[in-house]
Amino acid sequence: MxxxxxxxxxxxxxxxxxxxxxxxxxxxxxxxxxxxxxxxxxxxxxxxxxxxxxxxxxxxxxxxxxxMQTEKFLDDLGTDPARMLAAHVVSKSKADAGCEAGPMGILIHSLTSPKAAAVLRAVVIEDFVAPLGTQLDANATQRAALAAALLMGFSILRDVLELPVLTEGPGGSLERGLADALAVVLGQTKPEI
Amino acid sequence: MxxxxxxxxxxxxxxxxxxxxxxxxxxxxxxxxxxxxxxxxxxxxxxxxxxxxxxxxxxxxxxxxxxMQTEKFLDDLGTDPARMLAAHVVSKSKADAGCEAGPMGILIHSLTSPKAAAVLRAVVIEDFVAPLGTQLDANATQRAALAAALLMGFSILRDVLELPVLTEGPGGSLERGLADALAVVLGQTKPEI
DNA sequence: GCGAGAGGTCAACACCTGTTGACTTCGGCC
DNA sequence: GGCCGAAGTCAACAGGTGTTGACCTCTCGC
Known part of the structure; x- marks a missing residue:
């Protein structure tokens, strides 16, 4: 094995x-x-x-x-963070059948329990928002938080609630829409809409 | 009383x-x-x-x-749905001290329990994504789902994990950022960035 | 007056949870 | 060979859960 x-x-x-x-x-x-x-x-x-x-x-x-130490997908965001993040979340949540769901899985499933939330809050701030913020410009942390919100909400709707719109079909247009929204939130150049 | x-x-x-x-x-x-x-x-x-x-x-x-029947904030979105939705979520989650947290509260807190999720999944689709989709153009449901993702993630990060960036300060720039992102997701005219 | 039934209570059951103390088993060191 | 600690097991405790059946109490219709 x-x-x-x-x-x-x-x-x-x-x-x-x-x-x-x-x-x-x-x-x-x-x-x-x-x-x-x-x-x-x-x-x-x-x-x-x-x-x-x-x-x-x-x-x-x-x-x-x-x-978190296994997956550090924030290390290499390259020149187009929005597209990288969108691609990562979309591809990661596709591997639901196997075992590893990435950081998002363990994060979104235990949001509600207070004991778990104490751990998760620290992790989200230290290992996601903060490092993402350092790669951005002014209003960095706020933008990072909004990006985290979009990604987390996407993951929840797709993997927890399993909205059909987000689970079926070729992920092309879906991923592009997510990337465009992320680009705006992160303050990159606006998509051509 | x-x-x-x-x-x-x-x-x-x-x-x-x-x-x-x-x-x-x-x-x-x-x-x-x-x-x-x-x-x-x-x-x-x-x-x-x-x-x-x-x-x-x-x-x-x-x-x-x-x-859900008490709060139907999807009825009057007016001409600028993005701004209306953003305003609603931001203002609603401010009333955390009192009692009513709106539909988002009861939704995001019980996502993880399977029994609760069965109810919630149906509600999110029937009472949120579907009606919001009817007010939009092509690719409607997918855009509605992305909007729901953004709003839900925002609510979670603010009310469950209580990210400081999203809880403190005057909500002005925060709300504007959220509205801009929503505008893009919903396919309205792009913000001037 | 009186039965009936809605509104509400009491105590208990059966089950599941995290946790603990006593016990066993096994491999390495002197 | 004998010891000793790590690795692992067994059975049980204490507390919390949703749920149930028997019971009480008050009001309304006849």
Missing amino acids: TKTRDSSAPASGRERILEAAVGRFSRQSYDQTGLREIAADAGVDVAYVHRAFGSKEQLFHAAVKRV | TKTRDSSAPASGRERILEAAVGRFSRQSYDQTGLREIAADAGVDVAYVHRAFGSKEQLFHAAVKRV
Whole structure:
């Protein structure tokens, strides 16, 4: 199998738990996900999950950190950030069948639980809005926040609520529309409309 | 007190439960909200909540329907839909201290719970995307969906994650930025940028 | 007056949750 | 060989959940 790590390493229990947690938290909410599910996915007893990570909240924190360090799609935005971001979100959310849903998945699914939101708020600010802001001009953080809003809303409507308009058909016009909106929000040169 | 109904009517128990449910579900998620909280808010025993509405899921459905029929901000979008929508979302989410958070509140807080999402998906399509689409031109539903995405993401970042950029300061430039982006998404005449 | 039924309460059930303490098993070090 | 700690398991606790059946209480129609 092509694991994300060394193919030879048998993936220690703690590591399997972390991977299982990332998978679950990317698809379900914090509240909705039970430690027993994660333990079962990892082929481990519940008690060991708790023993290895301290608490559910700490496990969630570790999972979020893992995803964020795995995917840093803000590193290479190139000359056309809007198009890059749009392309990334669109392509990423297409891989719903598999396992990895990217940072957006684990983010949008646990927005509502207060304990999870405490972690997520910090992550969104530190690992998304702030670094995106540094790549832009004046009013940077506000524009970055609006861009984040658009991307997050898009992800939610497509992956959580599964609006047919956003799930079916060739993503061409959809991606272009998203990119145009992002361009405006980010203050790039306006699209020709 | 200025209740939403007749000021003289003492608000029957069932009605108080419904109002309490709207309040709770607008601030917390479906999973996170217990029937005992709602019962306490309404000054009623838990058993009666269940007896009056059948189940938690049916109560949630009733609450969502109530909010949607109360607020139909899609009726009068006028000649500048983008600005109207932006103004509505911005002004509505400012009234967080009180009680009513509008449709967005009850929508974004329970996205993650499957039972709640079943109700919400139908509502978003029927009561938001579809009617908004009828007021637009070609590619209508797709544009409406993108607009919904922007508004929803904005609401989440502001009210759930409480990004400082979106909560503080005079809403002027913020609202203008949101309106510009909406204008592009909706296919109105482009802003002068 | 009196039965009936709506409006409402009480206590409990069955289930699921995160969490914990005691126990076992296994590999490496002296 | 024997110890020791890490890795892992087992069973159970304490608390919270939605839900249910039996019960009370008041008002209205006859």
